[in-house]
Amino acid sequence: MTEVVLHTENLCKNYAGLAANTNVNLQLIKGEIHALIGPNGAGKSTAIAQLSGELSPSSGSVYFNGAEVTDKPVFDRATMGISRSFQVTSVFDEMTVLENLALAVQAHQGHSYFFWAAINKNRKLNQQACELASQFGLEQHQKLLAGALAHGEKRQLEVAMTLAGNPQVLLLDEPMAGIGPGGSKELTQLLDGLRGRYSILLVEHDMDAVFALADRISVLVYGEIIATGTVDEIRNNEKVQQAYLGHSEN
């Protein structure tokens, strides 16, 4: 019996009459890596933003572990265990790598209304941040300002921050964006290592990474999911070939 962690029911999002998402029914099964692919402007980022809570849907609902979370704000969903990364790198450039990670850890340890104790001497926080850093090969850069990292390393930090506080669901919005083939291979391996521990929804344009990682794939075209299935099913799906893969191969 498969267990669904996150799912949507007829999710619709309209921007001033333009339908960005129409009746999106998505199911994220526990432990799977589920890729969401589609041409530019298909509404992938809109879908992620509704799952994470940054956008509220025009209609339809979002469920997390069976409970409706449609009206929960983004920070509540984050502490419940839905964590996301951004397509445009959103790390804190003026903080060190360690501070970035510690801040992510801090978010999951109750409130932060502590006004007195020095944060950089908080051992528990720093230790957990260190663990995340070494998991992503950033340990030698801990003291570096995040803004001084190379682009690929920044992308790794971006993903590393989503893992703080042991979330159940990772929503990764184009983690490979702009890091080149070498970096993308490395990150693919890292994400492969996360398989089973987290349920991952992966939005990605890098097809090599998608085919290497995905247990299942959903294809979004013009705001609608036209197919969901295993890698082979999607490769052989006529509608998908026509709408999406066909174009890129021709």
Next chain:
Amino acid sequence: MIVLILLPFVAEAVDESYVISSMTRIMIFAMAAVSLDLIVGYGAMVSFGHAAFVGLGAYVAAILSFHINDGSAVFNFPFSFDGSNNLFLILIVAIFVAAIVAALTGLISLRTHGIHFIMITLAFAQMLYYLFISLDTYGGEDGLLMPGRNQVPFIDTADDFTFYYLCLLILVVYIFLSRRLVNSQFGRVIRGCKLNEKRMQSLGFNTYWYRLTAYIIAATGAAVAGVLLANKTEFVDPGLFSWHLSGELLVMVILGGLGSIYGAVIGAFVYLLLEQVLSAYTEHWMFFLGPFLILVVIYARHGIYGVLQNKVLSND
């Protein structure tokens, strides 16, 4: 620091006691600038109404001592309060009043960002400005003269020499507390909200309440400065609420360097000293200070403190 401790003796020796008075004033403004820097520099909440809290603190001091002098009660419900002349009690009341006003105005204004936040904080401050102009009991537009300085047990606050050290002590304590604050867990959250609020929310922080808390904390600091300012001049008027003062405080913070406590202190000293020196030569001192400010903003992004810091680093 040592200069500040020794200064009154030197001033006394050369019989230039006005120096003590003007340095006291500068230290009080330094405190207000530090409190503003807590939200502008660390939290990116550019408030154009920070003077309102300085004004509130000042009026708390003036009104409470007005009533104790007058013999009338400040209010009779739910309990009777006759005012006070005790500086500590007045500071507590001022902090309390500023916190409540900051909470109420912050609840609304912090729903906005950027230019809208600037406008709405300005609007609230102007509302208070006109409110106090309309309070005829407390002098209205003419302001309110205090019967004398508020008292502290065992020391004579009426003596400028003593009052100078009292202000210096409070400033030092305030700087210490502010540095603890910005380096605390809460301080890092506020910095995060400044750098990327969207990311903070996606990490799981309810940024609105953190920002509101910071806003309230900053307001209480300004109120303490206000109490001291009223005590220094022994006079308050609605001008304390005006956007001129808010603007001056912002200039001090930007001049010294946004996002550093010492920067705000330096900014206040430099700005007010320049004002004094230049205004001795010309009435149009702003004409010369303006270009200086523009140069600092263009060539020293982190203000005067940033320049000093770079000097120290490059000497190492």
